[in-house]
Amino acid sequence: MTHTWQISDVTDAARARIATARLAAAYGVPPLERTRLAASLGAQLRQCLTKGGTWRLTLDTGPSASGPSGAGERVLHAVVTPSREECAAGEPPWRMAVACPEAPEGAGRDAVADDPAALSEALLDADEDTALVLHRLREQEDLVAFHREELHQTNQGVVALHAELDAAGRAQREAFAAERKARTEAENARRRLTFLADASAVLTASLDHHEIVRRLPELLVPEYAATADVWLFDQDAARDRSSAHPAAAVVAARTGRPQYAADHPGGLPGVGDQPPSMLNPGRPLLCIPLVPRRAALGVLTLSPPGERWDPDDAVMLIELTRRASIAIDHARRYEQNRDIAETLQRALLTELPATPGLGLAARYLPATHGLNIGGDWYDAFRQPDGGVIAVVGDVTGHGLRAAVMMSQLRTALRAYAVDGGSPGRLLTRLHTFLHHLQPDLYATAVIARFHPDDPTMTWAAAGHPPPVLRTPDGRVRALDAKPGAMLGIPLEQEIADHTERLAPGSTLALYTDGLVERRARGIDPGIERLAAALGAFRSAELDSDLEGSADSILDPMLSDSERDDDVCLLLCHVRGSG
Known part of the structure; x- marks a missing residue:
């Protein structure tokens, strides 16, 4: 329509x-x-x-x-x-x-209609529709306001969530930074401890204080110091000259406390601050005293590898210097004890007597490891009846105590031999003497007795390697008769004598186990090597040059330069009738 x-x-x-x-x-x-x-x-x-x-x-x-x-x-x-x-x-x-x-x-x-009443009614109808629209509009406005508030609350939550996420991210970054820092510090600490352990092992491995002083700067330069100088007080005194040393080093020596000399505070724990050194004003110096006990031995003066030291590095350097000072002090004490013991031992190894018809040659070499002084000894002397006693012995242990005990045994043997007595009887008396004098020390020994009027040799051994005999025809054998037990053990024993007929030109070798025993091979191969070396000589060589023959035996026997024990060799050669 x-x-x-x-x-x-x-x-x-x-x-x-x-x-x-x-x-x-x-x-x-x-x-x-x-x-x-x-x-x-x-x-x-x-x-x-x-x-x-x-x-x-x-x-x-x-x-x-x-x-x-x-x-x-x-x-x-x-x-x-x-x-x-x-x-x-x-x-x-x-x-x-x-x-x-x-x-x-x-x-x-x-x-x-055109009348006002109809128009007014129509107007009212329009207002009614408008009111309905406004009501609907108000509902929509309320709904919009509700959703606006809801959106605002959501936005507030999102903002809060973003703030929390930002804080969590910042905390995570800080945690990562702290972890990296801790990891770096742990790695640096591990590096310092490893260096300290390795350097300490190097310094304590030597018993020569000059070697320790030489190695100390080599260990520190260039990683922990640009320069390193070791000032030992007694070295300057021995050289009779005055060296220029930084004032901070003098203060460190006087106070026993490390000093830092620079134009700025060092901030190093346990270290005093001093003005810059006049010898080198532009470079900081760390002066650490070498104090093993109470008195200082010297001062270690270092310059930093960079602008200055890290405090933890300085603590490590102070600890390393302390260990170095102890190593130097121990090396010096060892050297003093070694010199005393070696002097005592060599004083006790007397000259061999000149005996008609019998040639004697002896060699003694200290060990190359340890204190270098042991209880090995040899001796030869006449008895009142004209016989000659030759002895080689070995006191257990090393050092002054072993050397002193060796001296007492030597003196006791000479005293007992004045009364005569066979080698077995002499060893038996030495066994009783040592057991009562030093119950915790033991010894081994072999004694041979020669007499110019008797072609028979008498010998006895107590826990000692067997003598090796070379006959004039060049044959060599070990005298393997059963020996007695070690001297000084808590056991009563009578050590037996053994006899051996010696023709002119025969040679008897008495020795200690340091000559023939090696840890990796035992003692028997060493005795065989000694027999081979002795059998390689001609009788004329032994008659004419027994001393040179002793050296010729030692050279192949001691081809290795490292020895854990002393070496003692005594050759007794019966000269030919011609």
Whole structure:
């Protein structure tokens, strides 16, 4: 159905608007859409009246192009077209469509009266629709306000979450930085401890204090010091010259406390600050006293590898210097004890007697490891009846105590030999003497007795390697008769004598185990090597040069330069009749 209105003034426009609203209501157009249609139409009609002329409003109902069912739903079309002049001017028509249910029966064109009462009623109807629209608008505003508040709360939560995430990220970065710092510090501490342990092992491995003083700067330069100087007090005194040393080194020597000399405070724990050294004002110096016990031995003066030292590095350097001072002190004490013991031992190794018909040659070499002084000894002397006693012995242990015990055994043997007595009897008396004098010390010994009027040699051994005999025809054998037990053990024993007939040109070798025993090979291969070396000589060589023969035996026997024990060799050669 089509409805048409001609509009030329405001009254026509009002009537058309009212009719459109009533017709939309009659067709069941919802209030909101109805109000939107009326308002849009009113605005368009106002524009038309402003332009002037006559306008036509056409309302038409019919199906839309498509709908949910596919057959198209019913819509109300509103079209405002201009008069013939405006169309010629190209004025386009105004169009609007609203959905509506099926039109009721008998819906037609309603005329709008011109009286005020009808217009007022129509106005009130429009206000009622407007109020409904405003109510719907208020609901939407409330809903928008609710969602706005909800969105605000969500934004606040997001902001708080971002703040928490930022704080967590910052805390994580700080934790990572602290972990890296701790890892770096732990690595530096491990590096210092490793260096301290390795350097300490190097310094304590030597018993030569000159070697320790030489190695100390080599260990420190260039990683922990640019320069390193060791000032030992007794060295300057021995050289009889005055060396220039920094004032801070003198203060360190006097106070026993490390000193730091520079134009700025060092901030090093346990270290005093001093003005810069006049010898080198532009370089900081760390002066650490070498104090093993109470008195200082000297001062170690260091310059830093960079601008200054790390405090932890300085603590490590002070500890290393303390260990070095102890190593130097121990080396000096060892050297003093070694010199005393070696002097004592060599004083006790007396010259061999000149005996008709019997040649004697002896060699003694200290060990190359340890204190170098042991209880090995040899001796040869005449008895009142003209016999000659030759002895080689070995006191257990090393050092001054072993050397002193060796001296006492030597003296006791000479005293016992004055009364005569065979080698076995002499060893038995030495066994009793040592057991009562030093119950915790033991010794081994072998004694051979020669007499110019008797071609028979008598010998006895107590826990000692067997003598080796070379006969004039060049054959060599070990005298393997069963020896007695070690001297000094808590056991009563009578050491037996053994006899051996010696032809002119025979040679007897008495020795200690340091000559023949090696840890990796035992003692038997060494005795075989000694027998081979002794058998390689000719009788004429032994007759003419027994001393040189002793050296020739030692050279191949001691080809290795490292020895854990002393070496003692005594050759007894029965000269030929010619």
